Amino acid sequence: MEFVNNINYASLTDTTISLCAAFILGGLIGLERQYRQRTAGLRTNILVAVGAAIFVDAGNRLTGHDGAVHIMAYVVSGIGFLGAGVIMREEGNVRGINTAATLWASGAVGACAGADLLLEASLATIFILAANTLLRPVVSFINKQPLDTISVEVTNSVYIITPKHAQKIALKQFIKTLEEAGYQTQDVEVHQFGTDDVEIQAVLTASAVNGDDMDRLIAKIADQDFVSQAFWSPSTTD
Numbered sequence: 001m002e003f004v005n006n007i008n009y010a011s012l013t014d015t016t017i018s019l020c021a022a023f024i025l026g027g028l029i030g031l032e033r034q035y036r037q038r039t040a041g042l043r044t045n046i047l048v049a050v051g052a053a054i055f056v057d058a059g060n061r062l063t064g065h066d067g068a069v070h071i072m073a074y075v076v077s078g079i080g081f082l083g084a085g086v087i088m089r090e091e092g093n094v095r096g097i098n099t100a101a102t103l104w105a106s107g108a109v110g111a112c113a114g115a116d117l118l119l120e121a122s123l124a125t126i127f128i129l130a131a132n133t134l135l136r137p138v139v140s141f142i143n144k145q146p147l148d149t150i151s152v153e154v155t156n157s158v159y160i161i162t163p164k165h166a167q168k169i170a171l172k173q174f175i176k177t178l179e180e181a182g183y184q185t186q187d188v189e190v191h192q193f194g195t196d197d198v199e200i201q202a203v204l205t206a207s208a209v210n211g212d213d214m215d216r217l218i219a220k221i222a223d224q225d226f227v228s229q230a231f232w233s234p235s236t237t238d
Contacts, residue, residue: 014057014116015057017118018053018057018113018114018115018116018118019050019053019054019057019113019114021053021113021118021121021122022046022049022050022052022053022109022110022113022114022121023046023049023050025049025109025110025113025121025122025124025125026045026046026047026048026049026050026106026109026110027042027045027046028125028129029045029049029102029105029106029109029125029128029129029132030042030043030044030045030046030106032129032132032133033045033099033102033132044103045102045103045106048103048106048107048110049106049107049109049110049113050110051107051110052075052107052108052109052110052111052114053110053111053113053114054114055071055074055075055111055114056071056075056110056111056114056115057114057115058071059071060114060115060116075107075110075111098132102128102132105124105128106128108124109121109124109125109128112124155203155204155234155235156203156204156209156214156232156233156234156235157201157202157203157204157232157233157234157235158174158178158183158201158202158204158214158217158218158221158230158231158232159199159200159201159202159229159230159231159232159233160174160199160200160221160222160227160229160230161193161197161198161199161200161227161228161229161230162197162198162200162226162227162228163196163197163198163226163228164196164197164198166225166226167190167198167200169225169226170200170224170225170226170227171188171190171200173224173225174200174202174221174224174227175188175202177217177220177221177224178202178204178217181213181217183204183205183209183217184204184205185202185203185204185205186203186204186205187201187202187203188200188201188202188203189201189203197228209234214232218230218231218232
């Protein structure tokens with residue numbers, strides 16, 4: 001019956017206030033995300049905020065402020081793994097980074113609420129919402145401007161489609177051809193393509209390439225054995 005001795009109505013009231021604050025503030029962040037149909041919406045942000053508040057509040061009660069500080073550090077790293085789960089890579093582009101950052105910030109709001117820093121949690125919520133709403137027109141305006149190719153870092157990827165059974169041979173000659181043309185690769189990925197084929201993506205270390213030279217190289221790669229298709233694509237969002 002140890003739990004009876006642990007009952008402290010004043011502390012329970014404090015916990016209730018902290019969790020309510022985390023629920024409401026996390027909900028405000030989640031509403032904005034849900035409205036924009038993001039991967040982590042209303043419920044996810046509330047759960048992250050409330051979960052962080054529970055951990056910090058429990059640590060604050062059991063071990064005092066020093067213990068709460070240590071638990072907050074663990075919450076930060078734990079939410080990092082959760083955020084990694086909502087980041088997706090599609091056709092050379094990375095999606096979900098803003099959603100992951102919002103989850104991370106939502107956890108910070110919950111941690112502040114759990115530590116009884118309600119004003120700080122409210123202020124943090126305002127700044128998070130401002131970043132996701134007020135800055136959106138600014139980002140849209142910048143994205144509509146012509147690209148300054150000198151200052152923009154571009155990631156170039158070369159792709160080939162090859163049968164599964166010839167994957168190793170095609171990959172070897174693919175990389176060899178790129179290197180002979182003076183292009184080093186920083187990453188190579190293999191993806192399923194249909195039933196019998198695979199797509200091999202080679203991400204080049206070179207951030208600037210000559211389009212005509214690359215087109216000639218692609219034509220050369222496309223003529224190789226076991227290569228049914230070859231193409232390249234620059235990306236500024238990776």
